[in-house]
Amino acid sequence: MEEREKFCMEQLSSGEALFTQGPEGYDMAAICFYKALKVYPAPAELVMVYQKTIPPEVFTLVMGMLSMDVQKKQEKYYTVFPPKEMNVKIEELAEGVTAEGQKVVRRGLVATKDFTAGETIYSETPIISSLEPSLEGNDFCHYCLKQIEESAKVRCATCSKVVFCSETCEKAATTEFHAVLCTKDSEDAHNPERALSDYTKETNNKYPEMIAKFLVRMVHEETLNSGEEYNLFDHIERLRFLEVRPSAAEEKEIALLKLALGSKIPGIEEFINEERYLTLKGKLLYNAYGVSTSLDASRSVEPSPEQYRSVHDAPVVGAGFYRVTSYVSHSCEPNTKVAFLEHTNNMSVVATRDIKAGEELHVGFIDQKNGTLSTEQRRQELFQHYRFKCMCPRCETTE
Template sequence: MKNSTVVVAATVGVLAVAAVGYAVYFDSKRQTDPEFKRKLKRDRKRAEKLAKAEAKRLTEKSTQDIEEFLATATEEDYPTSMEEREQFCMAQLSAGEELFVKGPENYSLAAICFYRALKVYPAPAELVMVFQKTIPPEVFTIVMGMLSKDVQSKEEKYYTVFPPKEMNVKVEEKPEGMDVNGQRVMRRGLVATKGFTKGEVIFTEAPVISSLEPSLEGKNFCHYCLKEMISKDLMIPCNSCSVVVFCSDECRTKAGQEFHEILCTKNLLATSTGASATPSPAQALREYTKDSRNVVPGLLAKFLAKMVHDESLNSGAEYNSFDHLERLVYVEKTLGPDEEKEIELLKLALGANIPGIDQFITEERYLVMKARLLYNIYGISSAISPSLNVKPMPETHRSVRDRPITGAGLYRTTSYLMHSCEPNTKIVYSGRDHTVSLIATETIKAGDELQIGYIKNGKQSTEQRRLELFTKYRLQCSCALCEMTD
């Protein structure tokens, strides 16, 4: 036994010495024999050529595989229920793994599996990071290429599916005012797709999200649709808190599902019966909005909660609330003490119920979201009572009303209306809730651009109007009225 081990070790030793000897021989031969050198060079060139051809073939195969896959892939290929999605994801991940270990020939097919796993994984960005560390770089590159194609086609498709046809408008690039250098500014605005007579309703739209003027919260105004309730008997309280009321069971249910489950201050009630009544994070946010009279932080809290709700619905809708918000114009904002406070409050109020929201609400993202809201929200006047005593909203919002503003809302399509001091449309809240109707105030032909007044145009001079438009919207209006009185 011992002997044979020695024999094996000795043999290995001999072989090793022989190999080293051969390498030395080979090397000296290479350095001295010119014919041998040329042959080596030829061999290397041939090998390089072969490798190049092989790489080209693999790339072509991969491109073809991916194109074939993308051409036939639809959203219907993916399961909708949570359990099915999880199973599907696991199956795709292991299929991808089995494929890539078989070698480059199967890289594109492996990439398709990983891409399909990403489509159903709840936190795709995290999975991408895992892929980066665990799958071959060639496969990873193909997956990333597929993702960027996805983003691109989603980007291109957006304005072909939005706004919905039945709204009678489409989005087109139009000039709006001048920039500081006197250059025309181009912006996406709304154009009518059919004609309207004066007084006709062009479209009606419910908001992505709306919020009451903070001082009206808990009074006789619906927390969901902002409707005023004339009798206290009509008020339906929240099941868990005594802070908000609703005008109907439907509004209560919708609010609960979309945002109030997350933002309800029920925790406060639970603790206030005890010795300490530390406000819950949701209550702290509510108090801040009441004190500051700022409606935007509350709107944003609801917006983010609703975004999570949209995602969990798996409704098959291609674009979620965030996709809509992301495309809206804004005037850049800088971080001030208000925003620092708001970010902190929002993280706390949403953090307990939305894991990961902490990382999502970065300073930069918060500032852009807030700026987008400030540019695009409309002041809503849903009140019936003429004597309602509400102070004007301090934050920027579009409104030409003399009636009290009862809240604010963000609308997908209405946001695209551009400003004119002599607009051809106006918005009304005919249902006395947060649903807007856009009304033609003059005859409109198909193809006409639709404008709205962002600010009141009463007895102000052109100078005053310009100053207000510039301060709020960085807009140097060049409408007919402004040009005429120049």
């Protein structure tokens, strides 16, 4: 951080000296200001400073370079993500034409090699996950969602609301988000962290807490300056989402998040506006997967009213938000299934039949009740929850 700060100040100083020379120094001044912007921890703030303090001609050059940089970064994204070792890639796929004859395309996940039935294509950990609120603090790990025995429980040092399966999970959760969101067993009902926790319990809705975890983890990763080219927000901003219309519930959730995070993360209150919050919630509603880690298939779990993609034999104990598997499309005759082979939130995508390189991967978003749902019923449920008419081969041939 000290080196970045030193470099930033050097570039700012050089830029100021260059633009005072007049138009002949504008090009080099813009380059200096652009370099300072690339290492400054809050670039949006520095842009506003530039707008007020440097010549308009220089500011225009800086913004032009920034625009080119953003465009190159956008174009490069799908050439480096997903990582090649995951054996899949994201491609644009045709999805019919509009009434005006315009081609409609969507992004889907395609295998890059052949797989046989039963073979694991790839595994991935979630961006963020949460237990069903009724299970928190009992028999499941707050971080990896694994079922744990009483003797193996690791408790939070400052609250009794959550438990962990290991010191590794406890440390990871504390570092990534729990230190900020921990209630510290406050008796004050107005305590911001407790208020958010109480709301989760009362409504049985975990997505507001998942959004809080995501925001804290995003800030945490930014402070690490790990050198990763794409951050968490880069990953999720490209994902499809459901439109969520604002209601009193969302207004309350936004207020609770601002209270819980506002005093700990500078600028977060301005960041969590209504549009951004509703978009984040819409991304969870469209992309989250139900997570099954229970060792007891007959376990009874109080389900939350929130939707998630789920076709599982074991009970769903929570939900996870995944970078790569969010791109897997639905089919009523899928060629893959999701599995939690380690009984944690680490998801494996497994081939249910032989798959050829170049073939798109599909998974089931809904429970088809052992095949008893008709085409009309399947389409109705998918449209109700995900706003699309299923055009998979099974639906097309039995329409």
